[in-house]
Amino acid sequence: MSKRKPLRIGMIGYGFMGRAHSNAYNRVNNFFDLEYEPVLQAVCARDEAKAKAFADTWGYASVETDWRKLIERKDIDAVDICVPNNLHHDMAIAAAKAGKMILCEKPLSMNTAEGQEMVDAVEKAGVRNTVWYNYRRVPAVSLAKQLIDEGRLGRIFHYRANFLQDWTISADLPQGGAGLWRIDAKAAGSGVTGDLLAHCIDTALWLNGPIKTVTAMTETFIKERKHTESGKVEPVGIDDACAFLCRFANGSLAIFESTRYARGHKALYTFEINGADASIAWDLHDLHRLSYFDHRDDSIVRGWRSVHVTDGDMPYMDRWWVPGLQIGYEHSFVHQVADFLDGLGKNKPTSPTFREALETQKVCDAVLASAKSGRWVDVG
Numbered sequence: 001m002s003k004r005k006p007l008r009i010g011m012i013g014y015g016f017m018g019r020a021h022s023n024a025y026n027r028v029n030n031f032f033d034l035e036y037e038p039v040l041q042a043v044c045a046r047d048e049a050k051a052k053a054f055a056d057t058w059g060y061a062s063v064e065t066d067w068r069k070l071i072e073r074k075d076i077d078a079v080d081i082c083v084p085n086n087l088h089h090d091m092a093i094a095a096a097k098a099g100k101m102i103l104c105e106k107p108l109s110m111n112t113a114e115g116q117e118m119v120d121a122v123e124k125a126g127v128r129n130t131v132w133y134n135y136r137r138v139p140a141v142s143l144a145k146q147l148i149d150e151g152r153l154g155r156i157f158h159y160r161a162n163f164l165q166d167w168t169i170s171a172d173l174p175q176g177g178a179g180l181w182r183i184d185a186k187a188a189g190s191g192v193t194g195d196l197l198a199h200c201i202d203t204a205l206w207l208n209g210p211i212k213t214v215t216a217m218t219e220t221f222i223k224e225r226k227h228t229e230s231g232k233v234e235p236v237g238i239d240d241a242c243a244f245l246c247r248f249a250n251g252s253l254a255i256f257e258s259t260r261y262a263r264g265h266k267a268l269y270t271f272e273i274n275g276a277d278a279s280i281a282w283d284l285h286d287l288h289r290l291s292y293f294d295h296r297d298d299s300i301v302r303g304w305r306s307v308h309v310t311d312g313d314m315p316y317m318d319r320w321w322v323p324g325l326q327i328g329y330e331h332s333f334v335h336q337v338a339d340f341l342d343g344l345g346k347n348k349p350t351s352p353t354f355r356e357a358l359e360t361q362k363v364c365d366a367v368l369a370s371a372k373s374g375r376w377v378d379v380g
């Protein structure tokens with residue numbers, strides 16, 4: 001019998017993230033020594049038979065088909081929101097009012113105004129909250145943060161990030177409905193800006209501090225698509241591609257690009273940061289490595305090194321295998337759950353909180369406003 005205290009999870013949505021989070025809840029106590037333990041109390045989805053099948057596969061004790069009922073249940077401590085972006089706001093506010101802790105998928109909200117209401121709700125209710133910007137917890141990205149905080153890069157001049165995909169190039173792809181809600185502005189809020197650049201922005205704010213001002217361009221390459229729900233051809237309201245320049249508060253300049261039209265790229269998230277003394281670079285396709293260049297090295301051995309982030313003194317790695325053996329994508333979610341449970345035990349917030357994730361929302365809104373106006377926009 002476990003001596004750990006239970007944290008009873010009610011998860012809403014059982015798609016991609018539902019699986020990633022369930023895996024993390026199931027694994028976390030095998031690898032991390034924590035006071036708390038997630039208990040998979042209930043999963044909620046509209047289709048009961050599918051929800052039951054999911055519950056059986058992942059070990060949930062019960063199912064609900066109405067998210068409001070799940071949130072009202074007395075035997076749920078924490079609500080995990082794994083549904084399309086347009087549902088985050090109402091679910092999070094209802095969960096806060098019911099006194100539940102909340103783990104919400106990114107982006108926090110459809111826009112800053114909604115996000116602000118969510119921040120107000122969790123802070124008024126005094127409930128623990130976090131947003132699943134999981135890339136922060138890829139050990140190589142956490143190591144990048146450590147190197148920057150140690151001052152190894154010196155003054156930072158440049159930040160550049162990309163998030164490139166190619167899955168929406170076909171004009172025959174419909175918008176809306178299961179799997180395709182990302183192309184429907186009513187469900188997604190925006191296109192690559194809120195979906196992909198939100199990740200890049202969250203990482204950038206964490207590593208390099210606040211963004212002051214942005215100038216952006218967006219494009220919707222395919223202007224109309226059949227809507228899965230209405231069956232009619234409807235205008236496409238999302239940005240298919242977005243590129244923006246920005247200035248950080250620390251004086252550095254940055255360039256960000258995201259698209260779902262970069263043929264050959266499936267999920268190419270990369271960033272590079274150039275400082276006076278050193279540079280770092282990271283690539284999601286090779287996520288267990290961090291590239292590092294240090295100008296202070298002797299010139300005859302100076303060059304980019306590829307650090308294999310597997311040693312026990314590197315972030316999170318003492319919990320896994322032995323040096324030289326790497327971990328992958330799913331572990332970033334295990335780390336986020338571990339940090340959430342650790343924060344619960346120590347009564348410390350788990351970053352990014354809703355308030356911290358709201359900063360990403362503000363940058364996304366400024367980017368979209370700039371693309372519309374063609375002008376530089378200050379981050380509000």
Ligand SMILES: NC(=O)c1ccc[n+]([C@@H]2O[C@H](COP(=O)([O-])OP(=O)(O)OC[C@H]3O[C@@H](n4cnc5c(N)ncnc54)[C@H](O)[C@@H]3O)[C@@H](O)[C@H]2O)c1
Nearest residue numbers: 013014015016017045046082083084085105106107132179
């Ligand atoms: N952190 C990450 O890297 C990451 C990756 C992918 C998605 N996401 C975010 O996670 C969220 C979900 O994305 P996904 O890829 O898992 O989507 P998905 O389409 O795979 O799953 C969405 C789930 O929501 C359910 N759902 C929709 N409406 C519902 C309702 N009214 N009540 C209950 N369930 C409902 C669907 O049945 C489905 O199970 C989005 O906000 C997305 O931006 C984050």
